Structure formats: structure tokens, C-alpha cells
Amino acid sequence: MTAHHHISALSKTGRALLVGTVFGVSLASAAAAVEITVWSGYPEMVPFYEHVAEGMKADHPDLTVRVEAIALREHEKRIALGLTSGEAAEVIELAKSTATRYLENELFDKAPDNIAAFVSDPANFGEFFRDSASYGGAVYGVPLFRGQSALYYNTKMFEAAGLTEPPRTMADFTTYAEKLTQRDGNGNPTVSGWSMRLSGGGAGIAEKFWINMFQYGESLVEQSADGKWRSSFANDAGLAALKQYIENVHGLKTVTVEMPADAEAFEREQTAMFIRESWVIGDIAAKAPGLQYATSTLPTGSIVAPVTLWVTGEGAEAEAAWAFAEAANTPDNLLWMLDNVGWLPNRLGLDYSGILANKPAFGAFVNYPESYKFFSLPNIGPVEEILTRTADRLTQAFGNPSLAGNDAGIMDVLVAMQDEINGLLDREGLLAAE
Amino acid sequence: MLRRKRWLFALMAILPTLAIFAWVRVYPIWETLRLSVHKWDILSKNKPFIGMANFQELFRDRLFIEALTNTAIIAFGVLLVTIPLSLVLAALIHYRSRSRLAAFYETSVFIPHVVSLVPAAMAWKWIFDAKLGPLNALLTFVGIEPQAWLFDPVLSIICVIVLCSWQALGYAVLIYLVGFKSLPVSLYEAAKLDGASGPQSFWFLSIPMLKPITLYVSVVTLVSGFNVYAQAYVLASDAQGAPGRQVRVLVLDMLENSFRNYRVGYAASEAVVLLLIVLLLTLVQFGLLRDKGGRA
Known part of the structure; x- marks a missing residue:
């Protein structure tokens, strides 16, 4: 064998070894690689989930996390389709009020022991949030964040209108709105004094109305002692709430x-004040960093909509999904979420002082009076239908000028809304006796 | 024997197509019909038979009635706008077919049909915008009061009709152009010799001879009009800022009942009603526009 042949033979052996090694390694890594998908209904949460995934790299180098976030209503539809067809993501972010149906049908996995112990620990979560991740006494999810409302107001416009502090009562809201509204030569408003949710296709209109009515001490539906539900807001409180919109x-x-409305209008200084959740702080920081604004608690209390991470799947994917849900709940990650996205973490014992020092607007969400009350959407099947149908009636009422100064007409709208909700509850066998 | 073999061969040749058709068309229709008489929440294994209860509830449901009314107004509105306009446009393009710009005319009319629906609807949303839209700017310029196009109950439906017609027009013009090209030139020459003017030829020759084309275009336009969804959805898209008034249409109501209210059986009964309406209207159109010779 010549040197050339020897080298050539060695080279062939080397190539074979190299190919074999590469093939073997890729087979091994294919076996170890795990990919999970996270479905979110809040596109602004994408950086947070990516941040969590990045932080898991050290302990889970072979884990790939795909984050798919779309608008909430579409997210809810894809969950309905995905879970029933077995094509859902491994980690699903969803509010308990909507998740209840899936829990009833055993479409979410029960949490493994370590996760159940973490969620059940009163040092980590209060009872309300522990319940929001549990069903039938067992833990099924990991609480993550909550939607909670506060008033956002433009301090520059307040100053120009001679207002030195935020409104304290619901009557103040109307007085302030009058003073804050900017008008053209014909008296038509060009900057709204108080942006209210008046249009659109979602249940948000009814949810926002519920928040306002709650300030008057009334709710869209209430649970009775027998655990069933009833709607009875066609009274003075309901009248005051709807009348305030019409007025x-x-x-x-x-x-x-x-008129332009909501966060977008507030950021463009097209409205002086509006009520929204804490994510707006992150949105303002990104889109209108120069905006002069502050936040304030509402007169009576706020909605709390707890959002939980649920898991589906089996084997290594399910294991990785639970690890992801747990990693999302480390204090560092939760503070990152609050600071960078703006949603409020549900976990107890977090030190917000650093963030509050830089972003005092979060104060209205974490420092509230002891008497401050909270309500949440009921965990019942027809909740979405109740909100959608109520929203439709409200939209019609908001567009009806004949209701101005017409208390009887407004009461008729309230009675129709109330009767329709009770009809839906009755249909589902959930209506409480009067 | 040979005849039987031929028959068997024909059957074998057509069988794959029939199987695919049965799987993607017949089975879903059958399944929708079956679901419409059951109560099912998409999640539960239980699917109790409830007879006609879904249909009885449908006609007491104010949102369904509203959706049905809006959908019918939109579908017939699109039909009334599209058919005459596309016929006139096709005639104009056809009689200018020797022009250097003929291809440009055809392309510009057809483009809306191939443009992706969502970006097109977003553009129209901007055009109709009450505060920033060019339509209100134009109205103000000519001294007309600006309108809340996407918020007024009547105007918001008109906006959907305009958007749907804009999209349907290109296809209808294209089909009419094909029809115009197949019309016998000798008839027009004879009419001209008899002293008929251009509009008279159009009215007394083109329109009657294009009846089969009109039947096809009107059936397609009406069926797609009854299936309107994305246009209404995007024009009222619930983004932060200024969502418009939601024009409730049948498909939107079905989707909401299926995947938000978890009432799949109920949504299936809506689909059955839609199917019956479309079938009935198609039969009526065939009856009205059928040639006296019996061939459409």
C-alpha cells in the first residue's frame, strides 16, 4: 500500500466515522430535543414568554419554545377547535371563566405533584388565585397575571382644566368629563373628556359597563346562596350607570x-381619561413615552380577571410545558413582565418597590384602599353569551338619542337586558330563585 | 360484456372524484344536518337529540333575526349593485377592446377581486373613517355634513355592501366580457342596418342574449353575498382605538355560537337555514332567468 493509498484509506475511514458520528449525534439530539408551543391571547405577552424561554436555556438546552399570540377572541376560538381536535399547544394561557368548560370536560391536564404543591402554597398565591387554577379540589394550572382596572388621566389636560386631583365619585367623572372635553367652533367634541367603550364587536362593551355599574354597587349577574345565578340590575344603581353613558x-x-377611543386615543391625546387594565402602562412606554399621565383607583373597586397557564399533552412535552409554566412564575420573570409588559402578576411576596419608583403609574393597581372591592367574571358556561348579548343591547342604547333624559326608556333597556340574561341562565339550568 | 366492461371502467375512473366529493362536500353537509337536531357544546361527549328545538329557538332569537335581515339586505344589495354595473362596465370595455388601454381597463376592474380581503377591508375602513377618512373629507369639501359611516346602523350596512360590491365587480365583469365575446356579430350588424343605436343594441340584443351569463353571475354573487363575514368583521375590527359598529351577519353569528358560546348544534341549525335560503333563491333565479327553450 502506497502512502497515497494509505492516506486515501484513512480518509475513507475518517469520512465514514465522521458521517456515522454526525448521524449518531443528530439521532441522539433528535431524541433529546423537545419543542413546545405557547398559545397566548395577548400579543404584547410575546416578549415575556420569549424571555422566560431564554432563561430556561441553561437548564433545558434542547428545549425550543414557540410562542403564538393572537387577538383574544380569535385565541378563544382556536382553543375550542384545537383542544377538541387534539391539535392544541402544550401551554395555553386562558382566564378561568372561559377555562371552566374545558376543565369540566377534562381537556386540561392535572398538575404534577411539584406544581400542585407550588400553587397550593399560601405563601405563593392567595385563595382567589389558587381557586382560579384549580377545579374540583385539584390543581390544573399555574396562575400568572390578572386584568385589573384603574383610571388613566392626562395630567396636562387636567392642569389646563384646573383639576388638581382625579375624580373620586362617579358623579365627579361626569363633571370632570365636561370640563376636560375640548370642542371645535361648532361645539362638537374634538378631544373627549372621558373615553367610554361605546362600539365594537366584542363582549368588552358589556365588561366595561359592568365595571362602571360596579362603582354604583351593582353587578350584571350575582350568585345566590344556592350557588346559582341571577341578574337584577334594573334598579336605581343600574339606571345611574346606564344614564351616565347616555348623558x-x-x-x-x-x-x-x-370618536377615537381607548388606549390608542389616550396615547394620542384624543381623550383626557379612560378606565383600563395595567398593560396600558407598558403600551404607553412603547408608543407614547412622552405622555404626561397618572393613574388612580376607581371609586368603589375593580374587576379582577385572573389568567392562568394550563397544560395539555403527554410525555416529555408535558413535562417541559409544566417546567415552562413554573419558570414563568419566578419572581424575576414576574417582575420583568410587570416592568416590560405591564400585566400584574398574581404571585404573592413580590417586591414592586424598584418598579414603582420608576413607574409610579402602577401604584393604582397594587396600592389600593383596604375597603376596595373586587369582582370577577363568573365561572359559568354562558358567561360569554351573556356578555355578547348585553353588549349588543348596550350598543343600541348608546346610539339612541331618544334615551337622553328619558329614565323610563333607560329602565326599559335595563329590564330587557336583565330578562335576557335570566333567560340564558334559565336555559342552562343556572337561574337562582327570586 | 364489452358494454359492462366500459361501464365498469367509467365507474372506476369517476370513483376517486366521487369519493373526494363525498368526503369534502356531502359528509360535512350531512353532519351539519345531523348536528342541527342535537344539543352539543363541542367539548362534551354527550350529544342529546333535541328534535326541532334549535330551529324553534332560532326564530325567537333577536340576534339571529338581526343577522338574517342584515345578511339578506347585504346579499341583495350587492346583487343590485354588481349586476347592472358589471354589465355596463363589461359592455364599455368590450366596445373599447381595440383601444390600447383595453388591457388596463380589464386589469383595473379585476384587481379588487384578487386583492387579499383583509388589507382591502382595512383600506376601506380608513376610507370610511369618520374623523380621518377621505370620504368625509370629500363630503365636507362639497359642503355636505360628514357621516359616521361605520357607526350608524344603516350606513354601516351600506359600507359592507360597497366593499362587497367592489370586490365582486371584477369577477362579474370578466364573465360578462366572455359572454360579450361569444355574441354573434351578424346580429349587431343587422340591427345597425335596421337603424338601431348603440344603447338600443345593448338593451334589446345584448341583455337578452346574456341571460344565461346573468343567471350564473347572479347566482354566484348572491351565494357569496349570503356568505359575507370577513368584510363585516374587519370593518368593525375590535382593535384599540375606534372599532366600528358590528354589523351582525349570519356567518358571524354562527361562528360566535359555535366557538364563543359553545352551541355547535344551534349554529348548525343556522347553517341549515342558510343552506335552505340559498337553495331556494337559486331555484327562483333559475326559474326567472331560464331560457324559454328550457336551457339556462
Whole structure:
């Protein structure tokens, strides 16, 4: 064998070894590699989940996390389709009120012992949030964040209107709205005094109405002692809440249905104040960092909508999914979420002082009076239908100028809404006796 | 024997197509019909038979009635706008077919049909915007009061009709152009010799001879009109800022009942009603526009 042949033979052996090694390694890594998908209904949460995944790299180098976030209503539809067809993501972010149906049908996995112990520990979560991740006494998810409302107001506009502090009562809201509204030469509003949710296709209109009505001490549906539900807001409190909308839209014209609204309008200084959850702080930081604004608690209390991470799947994927849900709940990650995204963590014992020093607007969400009350959407099947149908009736009422100064007409709307909700509860066998 | 073999061969040749058709068309329709008489929440294994209860509830449901009314107004509105307009446009393009710009005319009319629906609807949303839209700017310029296009109950439906017609027009024009090209030139020459003007030829020759094309275009337009969804959804898209008024249409109501209210059986009964309406209207159109010779 010549040197050339020897080298050539060695080279062939080397190539074979190399190919074999590469093939073997890729087979081994294929066996170890795990990919999980996270479904979110809040596109602004994508950086947070990516941040969590990045932090898991050291302990889970072969884990790939795909984050798929779409608008909430579409997210809810894909969950309905995905879970029933077995094509859902491994980690699903969903509010308990919507998740209850899936829990009833055993479509989410029960948490493994270590996760159950973590969630059940009163040092980690209060009873409300422990319940929001449990069903039938067992833990099924990991609480993550909550939607909670507060008032956002433009301090520059307040100063220009001679207002030195935020409104303290619901009557103040109307007085303030009048003072804050900017108008053109014909008296038409160009900047709304108080942006209310008046249009759109979602259940949000009803949810926002519920928040306002709650300030008057009334709710869209209430649970009775027998565990069933009833709607009974066609009374003075309900009248005051709906009348305030009608008065502002058709009477005082501090806002119109077609005016720019919500966070976008606030960021563009097209409205002076509005009620929203804490994510707006992150949104303002990203889109309107120069905006001069502050936040304040609401007169009576706020909605709390707890959002939980649920898991589906089996084997290594399910294991990785639970590890991801747990990693999302480390204090560092939760503080990162609050600071960078703006959603409020549900976990207890977090030190918010550093974030509050830089972003005092979070104060209205974490420092509230002891008497402050909270409500949440009921965990019952027809909750979405109740909100959607109520929203439809509210939209019609907001667009009806004949209701201005017409208490009887407004009461008729309230009675119709109430009867329809009770009809839905009755259909589902959930209606409480009067 | 040979005849039987031929028959068997024909059957074998057509069988794969029939199987695919049965799987993707017949089975879903059958399944929808079956679901419409059951109560099912998409999640539960239980699917109790409830007879006609879903249908009885449908006609007491104010949202369904609203959706049905809106959908019918939109479908017939699109039909009324699209058919005459596309016929006139096709005639104009056809009679200018020797022009250097003929291809440009055809392309510009057809483009809306191939443009992706969502970006197109977003553009129209901007056009109709009450505060920033060019339509209200134009109205103000000519001294007309600006309108809340996407928020007024009547105007918001008109906006959906305009958007759907804009999209349907290109396809209808294309089909009419094919029809115009197949019309016998000798008839027009004879009419001209008899002293008929251009509009008279169009009215007394083109329109009657294009009846089969009109039947096809009107059936397609009406069926797609009854299936309207994305246009209404995008025009009222619930983004932060200024969501418009939600024009409730049948498909939207079905989707909401299926995947938000978890009432799949109920949504299936809506689908059955939609199917019956479309079938009935198609039969009526065939009856009205059928040639006297019996061939459409």
C-alpha cells in the first residue's frame, strides 16, 4: 500500500466515522430535543414568554419554545377547535371563566405533584388565585397575571382644566368629563373628556359597563346562596350607570360613538381619561413615552380577571410545558413582565418597590384602599353569551338619542337586558330563585 | 360484456372524484344536518337529540333575526349593485377592446377581486373613517355634513355592501366580457342596418342574449353575498382605538355560537337555514332567468 493509498484509506475511514458520528449525534439530539408551543391571547405577552424561554436555556438546552399570540377572541376560538381536535399547544394561557368548560370536560391536564404543591402554597398565591387554577379540589394550572382596572388621566389636560386631583365619585367623572372635553367652533367634541367603550364587536362593551355599574354597587349577574345565578340590575344603581353613558354621549356630548377611543386615543391625546387594565402602562412606554399621565383607583373597586397557564399533552412535552409554566412564575420573570409588559402578576411576596419608583403609574393597581372591592367574571358556561348579548343591547342604547333624559326608556333597556340574561341562565339550568 | 366492461371502467375512473366529493362536500353537509337536531357544546361527549328545538329557538332569537335581515339586505344589495354595473362596465370595455388601454381597463376592474380581503377591508375602513377618512373629507369639501359611516346602523350596512360590491365587480365583469365575446356579430350588424343605436343594441340584443351569463353571475354573487363575514368583521375590527359598529351577519353569528358560546348544534341549525335560503333563491333565479327553450 502506497502512502497515497494509505492516506486515501484513512480518509475513507475518517469520512465514514465522521458521517456515522454526525448521524449518531443528530439521532441522539433528535431524541433529546423537545419543542413546545405557547398559545397566548395577548400579543404584547410575546416578549415575556420569549424571555422566560431564554432563561430556561441553561437548564433545558434542547428545549425550543414557540410562542403564538393572537387577538383574544380569535385565541378563544382556536382553543375550542384545537383542544377538541387534539391539535392544541402544550401551554395555553386562558382566564378561568372561559377555562371552566374545558376543565369540566377534562381537556386540561392535572398538575404534577411539584406544581400542585407550588400553587397550593399560601405563601405563593392567595385563595382567589389558587381557586382560579384549580377545579374540583385539584390543581390544573399555574396562575400568572390578572386584568385589573384603574383610571388613566392626562395630567396636562387636567392642569389646563384646573383639576388638581382625579375624580373620586362617579358623579365627579361626569363633571370632570365636561370640563376636560375640548370642542371645535361648532361645539362638537374634538378631544373627549372621558373615553367610554361605546362600539365594537366584542363582549368588552358589556365588561366595561359592568365595571362602571360596579362603582354604583351593582353587578350584571350575582350568585345566590344556592350557588346559582341571577341578574337584577334594573334598579336605581343600574339606571345611574346606564344614564351616565347616555348623558355623556347624547346630553353633554363629552364623547361620541365615532370618536377615537381607548388606549390608542389616550396615547394620542384624543381623550383626557379612560378606565383600563395595567398593560396600558407598558403600551404607553412603547408608543407614547412622552405622555404626561397618572393613574388612580376607581371609586368603589375593580374587576379582577385572573389568567392562568394550563397544560395539555403527554410525555416529555408535558413535562417541559409544566417546567415552562413554573419558570414563568419566578419572581424575576414576574417582575420583568410587570416592568416590560405591564400585566400584574398574581404571585404573592413580590417586591414592586424598584418598579414603582420608576413607574409610579402602577401604584393604582397594587396600592389600593383596604375597603376596595373586587369582582370577577363568573365561572359559568354562558358567561360569554351573556356578555355578547348585553353588549349588543348596550350598543343600541348608546346610539339612541331618544334615551337622553328619558329614565323610563333607560329602565326599559335595563329590564330587557336583565330578562335576557335570566333567560340564558334559565336555559342552562343556572337561574337562582327570586 | 364489452358494454359492462366500459361501464365498469367509467365507474372506476369517476370513483376517486366521487369519493373526494363525498368526503369534502356531502359528509360535512350531512353532519351539519345531523348536528342541527342535537344539543352539543363541542367539548362534551354527550350529544342529546333535541328534535326541532334549535330551529324553534332560532326564530325567537333577536340576534339571529338581526343577522338574517342584515345578511339578506347585504346579499341583495350587492346583487343590485354588481349586476347592472358589471354589465355596463363589461359592455364599455368590450366596445373599447381595440383601444390600447383595453388591457388596463380589464386589469383595473379585476384587481379588487384578487386583492387579499383583509388589507382591502382595512383600506376601506380608513376610507370610511369618520374623523380621518377621505370620504368625509370629500363630503365636507362639497359642503355636505360628514357621516359616521361605520357607526350608524344603516350606513354601516351600506359600507359592507360597497366593499362587497367592489370586490365582486371584477369577477362579474370578466364573465360578462366572455359572454360579450361569444355574441354573434351578424346580429349587431343587422340591427345597425335596421337603424338601431348603440344603447338600443345593448338593451334589446345584448341583455337578452346574456341571460344565461346573468343567471350564473347572479347566482354566484348572491351565494357569496349570503356568505359575507370577513368584510363585516374587519370593518368593525375590535382593535384599540375606534372599532366600528358590528354589523351582525349570519356567518358571524354562527361562528360566535359555535366557538364563543359553545352551541355547535344551534349554529348548525343556522347553517341549515342558510343552506335552505340559498337553495331556494337559486331555484327562483333559475326559474326567472331560464331560457324559454328550457336551457339556462
